[in-house]
Amino acid sequence: MVTSSGSNIHHLSASKMLPPRQQPRTGGLQTSLSLVTSDPHLSPDTQEPRSNSDNIRESPTESASSHETWPTADVAMAKKMENGNGKAENEFPEHSVVHRLANADKITLCDIARERVDVISEKMHRLPDEFLEELKNGLRVILEGNGGSQHRDEFLILQKLVQNRADLTAKTLIRAHRVQLEILVAINTGIQAFLHPSISLTQTALIEVFVFKRCRNIACQNQLPAEDCTCEICANRNGFCNLCMCVICNKFDFEVNTCRWIGCDLCSHWTHTDCAIRDGQICMGISGKSVAGPTEMLFRCRACNRTSELLGWVKDVFQHCAPAWDRDALMREIDFVSRIFRGSEDSRGRKLYWKCEELLEKMKGGLAESTACRVILMFFQGTDYAEH
Template identity: 45%
Template sequence: MTKCPRTLLEIFVALKTGLPDLLRRSSNNVPSSDLAEIFHNLKCCNLACRSILPVDDCECKVCTQRSGFCSACMCLVCSKFDNASNTCGWVGCDLCIHWCHTDCGLLGSHIRNGPCSGTPGSTEIQFHCVACNHPSEMYGFVKDVFMTCVKDWEAETLVKELQYVKRIFASSKDLKGQRLYAMANQMLLKLEVKANLSEVINVISGFFSESEANISNNPSITPPKEPSRNIAEGSNGATSPIKALTWLPSSSSDRVSHRENTGTISLLDYSQLGRQTKDAEMQIRPEKKPDDELESLVRFKQAEAKMYQERADSARREAEGLKRIAVAKNVQVEEYYASRIAKLQLSEAEERRRKKYEELQVIERAHLQYFNK
């Protein structure tokens, strides 16, 4: 392949990889040797990566069975890649460091509820790796992404990331995931009405910071079912589970701390806290009616159909682009070979003219010698 003309090599690689942009991007800065290795699946076809395959001599079932797969930049499900980074649109395995599109993971049920390793009998949203079957916890991953990058995001990017969070934790059965889902939903509603971006970012950062503090202080915190028992525990000096609820107004928490210090709670405060606790539980655990579940299923199927339609349209556009590129390259090849043939024919014509001229000179000399005699 290295001896093949570069134009033909580019066409072969583009047709094999199905990447119409590869021809345009590889015109200057990609050596022909790299293109040949990409054609033989020895290097990653992502020109920004070009890692030697398999990456780090990985022996997982995906890297060994899927020819041309690059674990450094490709999705475990669809084997496609992009330049996205610092996003919840990709999820990774914290054991083998392989990556997957969030949408691909959700469609394949690779992102689902799984048993929590720290607390027996409880569940959490996990990404179950296609390559090694290792479950990776999603809450911590999402928290790290937001705590690291949220301050640099524009409103449009933040909306997209919050939508990813909603899709990831839509089926969450644990309190932590449900609270995150509710927070993402509320922030999306605020962004829809053009709320101040910095305020939304501060709320999100505060949510994750408070959640981390609550978990570190009391990892066994659960939502209160009996307000009277929780308040009684607070009056005895123990940490009240009501503090773990993010959605309680600050005034109520101030009242609770004040009553804990004085050791007395009035009946009015009791009833108010009971109502607020129930409201918080309703926000954290919204009841789903059968009609709502059916409507949610219909919306999910519509979104799934829309995604497949978009993929089909994208594939059709890529095929049309490849066809146009192939036609253009074919024209270039024909012009190239036509010019080469014309040059060869010109040199042959020059050679014939030279021979004819020499023959003419010989005849003229013979003619002169004949008349001189």
């Protein structure tokens, strides 16, 4: 969504990806502004807004790109438990190549994660390229995670080693071997793309990613803090990029032109709709600048703790994107709108919620997507439409 400031249009040209839904949109969206306390934990209004976070249904795509972001120990442990851990295979993949190398010369991923930059760098310069390729392959396999909990454990061990070191700085990393740096960045971010031969970031860019001065999303790569933002999240959350990551879960994905993301009208930071619903950041509140204004569904941004109205936003997304959606996309988007407005207490929001539920029901019964699309667009235009 384009924010009222229009600053996202600048983001668009500045970055290589289309950040979530940052297509320039026409039809300026009037934003509502309510001045509230800057402490996100304090309820700003005497009337506690009703949250629609009860009865959460998450969209199935929620974790679609999570493997491209930082796995956390929690997630890994949860996965480990759900998979049932068991067999202990080799601790780190054996490398089949270059057996003629003396053992003393060989290095492992663990060594790279653990030992001094200059020591490893020197060893790497003496090792054949095939051996270094095998090292990268070994990490790639681990990051792909097809080995289940064992690979996740291996990865977490490596990541912990790397992240607990104080000596990995921009200054020391200048002396790193290129492959060493790629491996360290991949371990630190959990993103295997840094190992890919076609990804050719400069040594400087890799170092910047490692020290959180550059966005780890290869499609974005903005300098951090993006837009020189001084908000609490951009200032304090290592590696967070306000152009492409969710303020709540820290993840990025490549979905655009969708109600999957909500942009803050005031600070332009992005939040997954699912994350916002789950965290109770979508709730009834007073819209408009008038204190006595009517209440409606609002989105409260975690970054600036201000609210943006939602009806105009979903309307805009639908008007600009719905004609291009296929049947599945349309159903998914209508479902987003339904879940956003489920807790509505105002009549416009209620009607939208019911219209979405009705359309989803009818589509399940075979209603053509073109008809459903017309109906919802007509609804947004405020016109009743009787389908046949």
